[in-house]
Amino acid sequence: MTAPLTFLFMPESAYGPTNNCVGIGAELVKRGHRVVFAAEASWAGKLAPLGFEEDLVDLAPPPEGDAAEQSAGQFWKDYINAIKPEFRKDTIEQLETVVAPIWQELIDGAKHCEPQLRDIIGRVQPDVIIEDNVLCFPALVTAGKPFVRIVSCNPLEVRADGVAPVFSGLGEHEADQWATFRDEYDRTHRPMWEDFAAWVEAQGAPPLGDLDFIHSGVANLYVYPEELDYTDARPPANTWTRLDSSVRDTDDAFELPEHLRNGDDPLIYFSLGSLGSADIALVQSVLDALADGPYRVIVSKGPRHDEFELPANCWGEEFLPQTRILPLVDLVITHGGNNTTTEAMHFGKPMVLLPLFWDQYDNAQRVHECGYGRRLPTYGFTAVELRAAIDEQLSDAAHIERVRAAGEAIRARDGLRRAADVLERVGAESRQP
Known part of the structure; x- marks a missing residue:
């Protein structure tokens, strides 16, 4: 049995990534480990009842007055509600009006919470740091602790030539349109990426890959079923482990009306x-x-x-x-x-x-x-x-x-068990002299 370890999770504020980390974290707690969430502040009081510690971050200056009490994930609910008219556009048009502005909001949040994250890591002293997000937070990769990346988005997020470009919705039969979409992504994202990449390095983090907004970890997990995966066109690298699913067992009981x-x-x-x-x-x-x-x-x-x-x-x-x-x-x-x-x-x-x-x-x-x-x-x-x-x-x-x-x-295939096994292995190896 692995000696008790401390795992620090930082999920994106939306329900999907947070619930994915909740499922994996609950499996680790069952195994006797300490799990701390550095989630966004609107999750306050919602993770501790599940057996986790909360040490939360603000992605923007905290709201005042009546707005101070936010529901979980409110940061993104408000933002998406403001831009939803853009959802009627084609995916290639959304690159400029939806995708790039979302990246910029994420970047602004990362810059705002960087000092908070460094303080949290100092307090928690984790054995392993796990991020389920699409963006680099430099504090997570400069802490001298093993960093594990989770992709709980479509795995096209890890870009490659042999598969469709991420965010395009283009099919296998539409390969003749892939290059045009990639060119537009480059046009609409490169200046923003260059600014962000320079900031990341200024915080002491390694350089990012070209047009990548996040680093790979010592281990990397992605949540996608084998039945849908793109492994025939792009086999995963050795550091990647597929979790075919990551279904938490923490939801309340339910009876049909x-x-x-x-x-x-x-x-x-x-x-x-x-x-x-x-x-x-x-x-x-x-x-x-x-x-x-x-x-x-x-x-x-x-x-x-x-x-x-x-x-x-x-x-x-x-x-x-x-x-x-x-x-x-x-x-x-x-x-x-x-x-x-x-x-x-x-x-x-x-x-x-x-x-x-x-x-x-x-x-x-x-x-x-x-x-x-x-x-x-x-x-x-x-x-x-x-x-x-x-x-x-x-x-x-x-x-x-x-x-x-x-x-x-x-x-x-038991994705939760597989994820916990990987994280335990990373933690155990980090403690070896």
């Missing part, structure tokens, strides 16, 4: 994530399409839950224990966030995908081209098309069995 328990109509889970659900018009268009259909629908209503009503065949709340609900349903309608995508695969559920921004397009395209779901145009689908996509996914017994079997195989 009584009026959804009975009947033969398909049971659907609808979630656009904590960020995407801020687009009330889009949420409403999906609900309108489902309202009179032969479906029973569980709706993750999100932060604007009190601004819309659910049809009679739907039920939902602001927050739902997603990992308890997914095993119960027949199909998932999702934005294609990495967390929901990999969890739907973990439980063997077909998907209909409506991507909005960032890597959601890449996940939606990959699920579609690998045959585990159907991607629709997020702002261009009709009610007839949405219903047809649902029926397509649920009417073919062989298809349902294929998706179910994939989930069984993914669960057997």
